[in-house]
Amino acid sequence: MPLAESWQTAEIPGPKKASLIIKPDIADAIIRRAKRPIMIVGYGAVEYEVEGIKLIECLIELANKGKIPVVVTASTAREFLNRGFSPAALMPAVDIGNRLTDPAWKGLDGKESYDLAIFVGLPYSMEWTILSGLKHFAPSLKTMTLDCVYQPNASWSFPNSTIKDWAANLKGIVENLGD
Amino acid sequence: MVELKRDSINVKIKELNSDIAHFRDLSITIGAITKETWVEPMGPTPYPSLTTLRSWDLKLLERYKPFYLPFCDLCCMCTYGKCDLTGNKLGACGISMAAQQSRTVLLAACIGASTHTAHARDLLTHLIERYGGDHPINVGELNVDIEAPLTRLVCGIKPVKLGDFEEVLDYCERQLTQLLSVTHTGQEGNNLDFESKVFHAGMIDHVGMEVADIAQISALGFPKSDPEASLVDLGLGTVDIKKPVILVIGHNVPPAIEIIDYLKTRDLMSEAEVTGICCTALDMTRYSAKAKIIGPISWQLRYVRSGVPDVIVIDEQCVRADILQEAQHIHAPLIATSGKNCCGLPDRTHDVPDEIVADFVSGKITGALILDPVKVGEVAVRTALAIAPKREKHKLLPTHDELIKLAKKCTDCVLCRRACPNDLPISYAVKAAAQGNMSGLDELYDDCVGCGRCESACPQKIPVHSIIVAAAEKKTRDERYRIRTGRGAIQDIEIRKVGGPLVLGEIPGIVAFVGCANFPKGSREVAEMCMEFAKRRYIVCTSGCSAISAGMYRNEEGKTAYEMYPGSFEAGGIVNVGSCVSNAHISGAAIKIASIFARRPLRGNYEEIADYVYNRVGAVGVAWGAMSQKAASIAAGFWRLGIPVVVGPHGTKYRRMLLGRSDKEQDWYVYDARTGEKVYGGPVPEHLFFAAETKEEAMVMIAKLTMRPNDTSKGRAIKLTNYIDLHKRLIGGMPHDVHLLVRKRADIPLTMKEDIEKILKEMEWTEHEIPDPTLLSRMIRKSKEA
Incomplete structure (x- = not known):
């Protein structure tokens, strides 16, 4: 499987494409470097399992360790609440995407703009187009995806991966963040 | 020389000498000479041009700014290109990414509107040839007086016979030529001006659709605003x-x-x-x-x-x-x-x-x-009768054994899945089928949009779509449903009955399921949404492929949506208006509420009617499987009337959303028509064009988007009850924005009082007045100065 091709074969990006996260350390460095990260979690997070563990549990651990506020979209909130995790906001994906393009928006807490948006679990083409919007209209924002497929419009993306490799990468990120 | 055209008389005089003057190259044009039967005075905007309604459009676009979602980073429309428009780069012609995206939306809207208008032209020409231009228009016998609300509103004419629609289509065709020309290199460069023209294309689209459907209803004897139109076989x-x-x-x-x-x-x-x-x-x-x-x-x-x-x-x-x-x-x-x-x-x-x-x-x-x-x-009938015995229903679907053999060719390259618009797990299902387990393929059948891209992608030439259908053969045999056929327009008397409750908010809204079948999870979701909103006493309308899909699901009692709910335009009704072109009856109903219930002047008076609909009529369009350019132009026609449209997740590929910002209080001020004061009307409707990620998110948003600044407290309480209840059930917990939607304590639903009061206290909420809302300063009845 080609590593750095759009997962949806025909959704060819333009000249500016995501850099590959080829090992967890890269993702960790990006998260550590960010002053104001935010994570946007779509409904896919509820549906995916990574080696017997729900993706959502991995993301909660990541958010806790990285102290990253989480925006949940669609009907994902209940799964977080059931696990004792309170998202920073419930908001449709296009709404949070729109706010992130506004340089005057001071974030969910009204303090400061975000400098890193981490996306995971949205339908592929929806995430593709929202990331495209951010690529073009949020020049101060970096974006990263944690999905197991390549998202060319992010600043950084995992390659197209097997579930096994993806699981290892996510675990690596979470473990490193605890260092 | 005198030119006699269908819609006008042109007199051109090369040279004329008279006692009073000497004329050269004199040209006089007299508009169509018709017997005037409509006493209503002409409004300010009959036959609007590209810019006549621009100021109205910009008012909406100021509130609902485009959130661009470029589907392509390049422009390849002229030989300067390809031009890379990434970020703030400009194309060789000077165009920006924002303008290019809006330009592409305009192209799509022009394609859609041209398609309906050309359809209308062909149909009208055929019917006039067959039945004559004097064939009377009749969409609802004595139950319908306002037979063509869009034509009356936009063109300012009252059509009486089929031939009267000729000049309406002439106008539509002229506007579409103008609109298409705007997309040429070096014409418009401003993104919001492109967007205004998108709205114009949408408005023209609805007029074209109205002509098409009225013509066929009148001439072909279709149901005439009949709530009890026949139930017919589906499947x-x-x-x-x-x-x-x-x-x-x-x-x-x-x-x-x-x-x-x-x-x-x-x-x-x-x-x-x-x-x-x-x-x-x-x-x-x-x-x-x-x-x-x-x-x-x-x-x-x-x-x-x-x-x-x-x-x-x-x-x-x-x-x-x-x-x-x-x-x-x-x-x-x-x-x-x-x-x-x-x-x-x-x-x-x-x-x-x-x-x-x-x-x-x-x-x-x-x-x-x-x-x-x-x-x-x-030819079709005689050929079918003659050829059927010879064909013996020659099919292309493999037998069970052939299917397994084909599935065994799979190399698990996953190109089928990567080609699938819904990212369906096709290769897993094919691998299971190779072992004789058909359940995976059978499940795919329900979510498959039938595009066949999986087959084109397969390097092993496995007929993937065929094996999915073959595995689900039992399901196809069980596809036996009933659908109420398209009833056409909404009766004036129905509008009179529901106008008050709708405008006051006591009927929580009109929800129209329209458009194509590019659904993220099959037809079932549309049917479920229809039933849920009908059960909640909304007026549910359906049209086109969504109307069909809404009928392709049975509830626990074994009944389809159309067997469960009446076909009348009333709370709890499911109203199939008909085909794509029948969508005009849905926008037409909103217009008729302003005209019949509120007695607002209709004739050539677009802005005032749209202002009324936007601020008072809680209508929402839902194109859950929108795919085509026609869906884009249909949506645009709703937007110009201030009616929000919700699409499925694929809808982000339409290249931009039109989103409001509930967190920006300054965006939500309206004139109070009673005083002329600018007052806070609240973030309603919050969005004009919104893509939902899941059915659940869509349903919650639909309930929210039916709110209008004019809702009475009783009406707002009913709408809040539905919104909060759906949010609790489908998303989880109380919505985060309740404090923005409650204007006075009387708005609070009694059954949710304790929870809401707690939130209001936390948010330091204060009451504000319910305005008589308008975006138009000319609608202020008493000026502030006076």
């Missing part, structure tokens, strides 16, 4: 496959009508099955309840490959471009009937039917272009 399982079967696909119904007439006049209706896919299917059941609808656009491949159709007749729009090859594979002759979709076939329009039928039956030809609907009727 592949309803077809008697022992009989010769004709399949019609498309949108322009005359050839299908002629097929039915040919059968009827020869007493052959019980000898053959007339079946259809997409809007032609809907429209032919409005003509004859014996015709059968197979399914929406996504059923084309699966039905053709089943081998059931003996003859396939196509007209225009949403017909698969490879339909000829698909027809050839099952040895079914194909008849193309529209100049817009000739399929490369020989033109046999002027040949005698005997010869064409003989050529089909002998196999000398596999397809023909016949541009005469009457001839199509005869």
